[in-house]
Amino acid sequence: MTTEDRRERIVAAADRLFYGRGIGQVGMDAVRDESGVSLKSIYREFPSKEDLVLxxxxxxxxxxxxxxxxxxxxxxxxxxxxxxxxxxxxxxxxxxxxxxxxxxxxxxxxxxxxxxxxxxxxxxxxxxxxxxxxxxxxxxxxxxxxxxxxxxxxxxxxxxxxxxxxxxxxxxxxxxxxxxxxxx
Amino acid sequence: MTTEDRRERIVAAADRLFYGRGIGQVGMDAVRDESGVSLKSIYREFPSKEDLVLxxxxxxxxxxxxxxxxxxxxxxxxxxxxxxxxxxxxxxxxxxxxxxxxxxxxxxxxxxxxxxxxxxxxxxxxxxxxxxxxxxxxxxxxxxxxxxxxxxxxxxxxxxxxxxxxxxxxxxxxxxxxxxxxxx
DNA sequence: CCGCCGGGAGAACGGAAGTTCTCTCGGCGG
DNA sequence: CCGCCGAGAGAACTTCCGTTCTCCCGGCGG
Missing domain, CATH: 1.10.357.10 (Tetracycline Repressor, domain 2)
Structure with a gap:
């Protein structure tokens, strides 16, 4: 899986979750579970939750x-x-x-x-x-x-x-x- | 201060805070500070934050x-x-x-x-x-x-x-x- | 075959916040 | 005057969550 793949997966998963439940109601753990990408990799792409939101x-x-x-x-x-x-x-x-x-x-x-x-x-x-x-x-x-x-x-x-x-x-x-x- | 007074103060303070910052960004401590009513009394009037929001x-x-x-x-x-x-x-x-x-x-x-x-x-x-x-x-x-x-x-x-x-x-x-x- | 390293699993850490508890004080009825 | 009760101050407890760390594996170059 390439870096771009991972980025897209993360964003797509986060989008589904944030939109469906409200941003504050979604933990990074949920993003990990939904995207199948580890927290470590998520934080490599997006240094903070705010960056992911953007x-x-x-x-x-x-x-x-x-x-x-x-x-x-x-x-x-x-x-x-x-x-x-x-x-x-x-x-x-x-x-x-x-x-x-x-x-x-x-x-x-x-x-x-x-x-x-x-x-x-x-x-x-x-x-x-x-x-x-x-x-x-x-x-x-x-x-x-x-x-x-x-x-x-x-x-x-x-x-x-x-x-x-x-x-x-x-x-x-x-x-x-x-x-x-x-x-x- | 009567019970009604307290209720109004709490609601008015919470309204200002919730509206100004977003509900999730406001802790009950902030409601206490803004209203001048103790947490104990707040929770007597409103059994949970959700009740206060309503x-x-x-x-x-x-x-x-x-x-x-x-x-x-x-x-x-x-x-x-x-x-x-x-x-x-x-x-x-x-x-x-x-x-x-x-x-x-x-x-x-x-x-x-x-x-x-x-x-x-x-x-x-x-x-x-x-x-x-x-x-x-x-x-x-x-x-x-x-x-x-x-x-x-x-x-x-x-x-x-x-x-x-x-x-x-x-x-x-x-x-x-x-x-x-x-x-x- | 061996070491390296990128990535996953998941524990760990720190702080924030919802909720409850303890202690104390001041007023009010007896 | 005395005891009681309502209320405030604030600590304590718990859970959640953003963020980081540790450990391990599996593939890939030498």
Whole structure:
């Protein structure tokens, strides 16, 4: 097993555990058991749990960005591309182990204690906002529309996580459609 | 000092600490120091930390509900009453120690570990949804509008918390206005 | 065949935190 | 005045967990 393999295994295992149970509820022992990599090797790759958390967030960011990109790429119509974001959310929400946005969860838990985590979360959200802004610009919408659409996406995530109703994505999509039509 | 006094002091202190730092980052010793009530008395009122967390959430729920009610009561025009929700958010976001929705934070941290906490958060959000639905009904809006407006409020909270820009409330309010006008 | 070394298993260490216990004091009823 | 009880101060106990260490094996170069 190569070093890269090990790194990926560790991050994938930690992601599953952190996301599923909450970061503070997961000990490094659990990461070892889930990944099959010894504590010694884990600590060689990630000098502290915080470093592992940051790696997990980076991994999640890549996955999320990929997912949105793929959904958006399914069409070329600028308006449909904007709405595709909510289609992606709908798919995500209906996954069996959906538990809200991992970044928001991490922020609520560690944002006050770890500046690095807080910064990673901020950057993730800023990146999403930039993406939405770009799609809005391509659709010829006003700059004020970007924040509104991003807020809808955020709200859908927490609503779906807490009340467990995946239809939040439909409501958000509907609202987005209204906002877009009213702005164009 | 009466028993009620003590209970309130404990809950108020715990609320400040839990909300400001995250629940897991606050020890019972810190609650003792902040409240000035001995551990023995704290544990007489609240048999476990989880019980204290639930009391804090109940307290927060009452505060939040009061705040929304007061903002809504400032006007009688049904449409303005709906928008007043976002005015309340704007005030809240600009408070110095705003750190997002305490319920969402608690849910991300403990939702998977504590069913009681998860249930309290769900009930809080459901209660807010009912409130919004009622306001929508009074304004003569369609049932589909309630969830959309609630999602906007949720999204504004996490957006404001993470990116630290209180203007999220303005964006949400703007979006809400558009949705309302388009639905009536 | 032999030694080296990367990695796993798991014990060990140190600190933090939830919970309980002991001791003490001050007020209040008899 | 005396004893009792509620409450605070703070130590003690236990468990958990982040982190490190020790021991051992198995493969790989000489």
């Amino acid at each position: 790696a997990v967030l980076a991994h999640r960011h890549a996955m999320w960005t990929d997912g949105v990109d793929r959904a958006v790429a399914r069409t070329t119509d600028p308006r449909e591309r904007l709405l595709a974001v909510y289609d992606f959310l709908a798919e995500w929400f209906s996954e069996r182990d959906f538990r809200g946005c991992g970044f928001i969860n991490a922020f609520g838990e560690l944002g006050a204690a770890s500046q690095r985590v807080a910064e990673a979360v901020r950057e993730h959200k800023a990146s999403f906002q930039r993406h939405v802004d770009r799609l809005v610009a391509e659709a010829g919408g006003p700059a004020s529309l970007g924040p509104q659409l991003a807020i809808l996406a955020e709200g859908a995530q927490t609503t779906a996580a807490i009340s467990g109703n995946a239809e939040a994505a439909e409501s958000a999509r509907e609202a987005a459609r209204t906002l877009i039509e009213s702005a164009l | 009391a804090v959430l109940a307290h927060r729920h009452a505060m939040w509900t009061d705040g929304v009610d007061r903002a809504v009561a400032r006007t009688t025009d049904p449409r303005e009453r709906l928008l007043a929700v976002y005015d309340f958010l704007a005030e809240w976001f600009s408070e110095r120690d705003f750190r997002g929705c305490g319920f969402i934070n608690a849910f991300g941290e403990l939702g998977a570990a504590s069913q009681r906490v998860a249930e309290a958060v769900r009930e809080h959000k459901a209660s807010f949804q009912r409130h919004v639905d009622r306001l929508v009904a009074e304004a003569g809006g369609p049932a589909s509008l309630g969830p959309q407006l609630a999602i906007l409020a949720e999204g504004a909270q996490t957006t404001a918390a993470i990116s630290g820009n209180a203007e999220a409330a303005e964006s949400a309010r703007e979006a809400a206005r558009t949705l309302i006008e388009s639905a009536l």
